[in-house]
Amino acid sequence: MWMKYVDDNKFLDELSIPGTHDSGTCSVDNDTEPQSSQVKCQQDYIPTQLLEGIRYFDIRLGKGDDPGIDHGIFYLLKKDGNYLHLSDVIGYFKTFLNENPSEALIMLASRGNDEATDESITTAFAKVMADNPNLFYTSSRVPTLHEVRGKIVLLRRFRLAGNSVSGHTWGLDLTEWDDKIKTHSDSTTMCLVQDARGFEAAGETGDKEPYCTKVYAQDKYKLTGTDKLSWVDNALKETTGRTRNKVDVVDDGGAKVQAQERCWSINYTSCTGLSHGGNPFTSARVVNEHLYKSPYINPSGNEETKSDYLKHIGIIASDFVDAALARSIYQRNYNYDTKHTQSASYYLPTRMRMTYGDSLSDASLQDGKTVGEGHFRLVDSSNVLNVAASGRAFAIEYVDVDALGNETVTELRGSVPIDIDPRALTPHFEGLEGLKAGEDVRAKIAASLEGKLETDACTAQLEFAHDADGAPGTAMVEGEAFTAGTYWVRAKGLLGDAAQNYTLASDGAASFTVAASGSAGGNGSGTGSNAGSADKNGKGNKRDQGKSSGGKLANTGDGSGVAAGLAAAAVATTVAGAAMLASDRDNTEDVNE
Known part of the structure; x- marks a missing residue:
């Protein structure tokens, strides 16, 4: 949710805001496929648009009480195939804002056809505002983001009529x-479609202050996609170069008071293409591709255009918007410097700390910051992150992740x-039951190591007591023989080529019984750190091999976050068996260093 990273004191007309033209047209009654439709303008329903970062919605209202x-x-x-109503749209907006109170939405409401009247729309909207008295911002003055977080800013293209007009303020009038x-x-x-001046209270309370709100729009619609490009580009250029001046506002007594003008800029990139056999879909393919390449959207490493990239570009209302285009617009608000190495919302740490086997994305950051699901990763994924490499400097880069999980590798490197840090392992012992004097007890008892990466060569060195x-x-x-009685087994240390990457969380000490030769075998009894794993009779300390510790494990390369398999059974060795393990190392493959 991108607005939570934007400063409270920013006026909305200072932001770059992605929007949709005819926002509800993902599915149209009695319509054809988008490739041939003259009506369908969007590929996603409104709830998905909200998640993609769209914050400006163009809503056309028809007949009916709702x-x-x-x-x-x-x-x-x-x-679901049912008709979309005003109450549905407001419901989508309310749900989203309740879950994301840092965000603000802009709604341009219009009378969509002649089946509706100004009075029917006024009456319906008055009911919505009465039912939701704190949901809408209805002043004509351009607000700061702080004033409207969690609210809908109402812009109105329908005229007011009927008995429901009084008792409400109705948002900025754009009926011309x-x-x-x-x-x-x-x-x-x-x-210039509006130059509204007057006096209104700033914020929830306070004295009335003069305001001037101008609205500049580019909405030339009956064009091909190719012909539309110059209109879009010139609007971008004008928006980035516009200055805001002090203007006169006349009070009721005829006196002039100075006010700082605020300027909405609404750039509709949509067009029909009908005159040349096109439609909104074919036109959007041309215009949207052009937007991606615009110096106001993507500087592409060109020093001459980076100054344009840093400027706000107003509201961009488009057809067939996707998450990538929306992100390209709203990320203007994050105040990138001209080298694109730092951002006000995320920045490089001075140091990172992680546990061996975890994803780098889970590492703790010293002085650094990420946003949402964004994370750092290794530039060279072949680098190995193990304990032997601890303290070394690695080249990392930041990956931005939007609400739908789409990833974008940024220039922050x-x-x-x-x-x-070494990964803590917990030993669990097996083979503690049915043991008899005179048998090779050591060979029958084994340990699995909970938390070990499957491919790592690491086993527990056992000690009996x-x-x-x-x-x-x-x-x-x-070599000491086991006679009938009670004994203990514990992990004394770790052996294997990967042992340096691990440490023991505990020795896992567990007791077991050796029965006299010829009698029934003895029972194992879990105690100490393994006590919780004993069965309901207090016997045995069996653990399934490969039991997960619940930790997130990954390959020791770039830390992609895919958990590696946990705790394949590691057959325990005694001190006497260490020499055998050493000879086996020569045959071990795929060992992480």
């Missing part, structure tokens, strides 16, 4: 939009030392 959402004579559908756009034929300039009043006592010497 007006249907339309595009001309065609009414629009929800994902259509007439002014029709008479504006200059592709080099945007059309640097060399950062990474401390790598006599029982001393219910606790491990004197350690048994090498």
Whole structure:
């Protein structure tokens, strides 16, 4: 949710805001496929658009007490196939804002066809505002983001009529939009569709203050995609170069008071292409591809265009918007410097710390910052992150992740030392039951190591001890025979080429019984750190080999976050068996260093 990373004091007309033209037209009643439709303008339903970062919505209202959402004579559908109504749209917005109170939405509400009247729309909208008294911002003054977080900013293209007008303020009046756009034929300039001046209270309370709100729009629609490009580009250029001046506002007594003008800029990139056999879909393919390459959207490493890239570009209302295009627009608000190495929302750490086997994305950061699901990764994924490399500097880069999980590798890179701590393993013993004197007890008892990466060569070095009043006592010497009685086994250390990457969380000490030769075998009894794993009879300490510790494991390369298999059974060795392990190392393959 990108607005939570934007400063509270920013006015909304200072932001770059992605929007959709005819926002509800993902599904249209009695319509064809988008490749041939003249009505369908979007590929995603409104709830998905919200997740993609869209914050400006163009809603056309039709007939009914709860007006249907339309595009001309065609009414629009929800994902379930039922008709889309004003109450549905408001419901989507309320749910989203309740879950994301840092965000603000802008809604341009219009009368969509002649089946609706100004009075029917006024009456329906008055009911919505009465039912949701704190949901809408209805001042004509451009607000700061702080004022409207969690709210819908209302812009209005329907005229007020009927008995429901009184008792409400109705948002910025843009009812002259259509007439002014029709008479504006200059592709080099945007059309001034409103210059509203007056006095209104700033914020929830306070004295009335003068304001001036101008709205500049580019909405030339009956063009091909190719012809539309110059209109879009000139609007971008004008928006980035516009200055805001002090202007006169006349009070009720005729006195002039100075106010700082605020300027909405609304750039519709949509067009029909109908005159040349096109439609919104084919036109959007041309225009959207052009937007991706625009110096106002993507500097492409060109020093001459980076100054344009840093400027705000207003509201961009487009057809068939996807998450990537939306992100390209709203990321203007993050104040990148001209080298694109730092961002106000995320920045490089001075140092990182992680546990061996974890994903680098889970590492703790010293002085650094990430946003949402964004994370750092190794530039060279072949680098191995193990304990031997702890403290070395690695080249890392930042990966931005949007609400839908789409990843974008940013230009934020640097060399950062990474401390790598050994991974803690917990031993679990098996084979503790049915043991008899005279047998090779050591060979029958094995340990699995919970938390070990599957491919790593690492086993537990076991030590056996006599029982001393219910606790491990004197350690048994090498070759000492087991007679009938109670004994203990514990992990004394770790062996193997990868042992340096691990440490023991505990020795896992567990007791077991050796029965006299010829009698029934003895029972194992879990105690100490393994006590919780004993069965309901207090016997045995069996653990499934490969039991997960619940930790997130990954390959020791770039830390992609894919968990590696945990704790394949590691057959325990005694001190006497260490020499055998050493000879086996020569045959071990795929060992992480």
